[in-house]
Amino acid sequence: MSKMYHPSTPLPSRVREGHFGEAILPPAGVQPGPVYVYDAAIRLWHWVTFLAIIVLCVTGYFIASPPPSLGGEAHEHYLFGWIRFTHFAAGMILGVAFVLRLYRVLVGGKHARQIFWIPFWSLSWWKEIFEEVRWYLIIGKPKEYVGHNPLAHFAMFFMFVLPMLVLLFTGFALYSEGTGVHTVWYTWFGWVFRVLGDSMTVRTWHHAAMWVVILFSMVHMYMAIREDMTHRQTTISAMVSGWRFYR
């Protein structure tokens, strides 16, 4: 983890990590140095996923509620075909990015691993979440974490990673219906219909999981901005440059 600190940061200025990634800041009067949190792979994944989700939500909306009907002859247009193609293409990109991200979970260190695993059986972790809830209710104190704070960690696991898995599996299952039951797509993802039910039920799951991700994204963006403004550490720029700075 030598890359965690910038070479120009002297030893006393370094921010160390405590339990659950809590930031242990240097003593008063010492300006904390930046910490390298998100490597290039994670940042790239984050922004690719961000763009893909926007494209998928917009095209998905039009697939569920098509735009007003076009006139003329059918051979003159391919509007709905393009909407569906864009949705599928963005879904493929999202899926591939997610699989590569899982590889980073294995080899990318603890910050790459964090949101894919939760210390469910750790009582102290739940206490930290409670502390964080108090801060969000504006009755507690802000605490700094080098990675995600426990509440964000909780939300990212349950409201992003899990629904994202539901979206990807239901999405590819629905895609496999179009390619046909004799294709590899159906061999790989057709079991979803066995688990969840018929084609309509799988669509319902796809929609429901999307709304969970939308709700998560709303809160996620709000919280990122709010953390950036109320905390001593940077949040938004950390996902751009990878470095977390301290005021």
Next chain:
Amino acid sequence: MGRQETFYELIRRQGISRRNFLKFCSLSAASLGLAPHFAGKIAHAMETKPRVPVLWLHGLECTCCTESFIRSAHPLAKDVILSMVSLDYDDTIMAAAGHQAEQAVADIMRDYKGQYILAVEGNPPLGNDGTFCIPGGRPFVEKLKEVAADAAAVIAWGSCASWGCVQAAKPNPTTAVPIHKVITDKPIIKVPGCPPIAEVMTGVITFYVTFGELPALDRQGRPLMFYGQRVHDKCYRRGHFDAGQFSEKFDDFGARAGYCLYKVGCRGPTTYNACSTTRWNEGVSFPIGSGHGCLGCSEPDFWDNGPFYDRLETFPQFGAEASADRIGAAAAAIVGVGIAAHAGLTALRQAKVKPNKPVAADERVV
């Protein structure tokens, strides 16, 4: 019991020419999606194999499967399919009644143990010890289990036997269940639909008689040859779907122009059936061909699957029924308001704290 007559002997005795017989074989091969040389195999099977005894039981049902079946429209099918198998018991259409009819079941079960096909139309209600359906003086569920025990294969005709259909719809007062809940130790071919297409029903039987084995089934037990594609995949209006040409209402220009019925709730994209290829009534038409969207009658939970003209299920547990999208949009609105309120409170707090300039840790007011 003497040697069972073959199908070929039977139709020749009925005065059908060999030429017509071979035509039927070719037609059957084509409808099963088989290569041309299979027509010969089918002909051979029908010339040599004894007819397969079929016991056709009726549970809770509306008999629409039978109505469909007897209208099987390929030239010979109407007479032939009923003769090609030896339909020894079908209480709806058989001449015998009462004890005579029940005796036929007992005879077949004794003489053809492990060789006959059990075809089930309708389904067994389990409530009140099965007393909601009493054919021949005892609960249907008992008869079903008894006949199934020695069957070579079981065919579930229609959505009732396959999934439960209308009598199993919520709140299901008779506890009607699809037959696979009762028959758990036999291969079951599901031929869902309300009713299933006649040619699909006869096709499944033809396959079994010809090859002596069940056709390839999908994960849910439906024959792939007829249920391997969605109505949407082979719909003749699919071009309008891809173009983005939709009927917005049932009486608009799009409806008259034959545009895609997706926006008026067509369930073709979620329904596995052969309607758009085989069609109905000698290939005359099918619902979409008549300007009405598919209702998804061959899918599981038909009736409980939300409104007929909506393509998304509803969640009845939230009081008023609402789809995932309405619930999601409402939740997003609530969260949006919550975020705005929270941002306001945070701004008030920050105004007190005076942040946004570098401060030492101990100076910071919290």
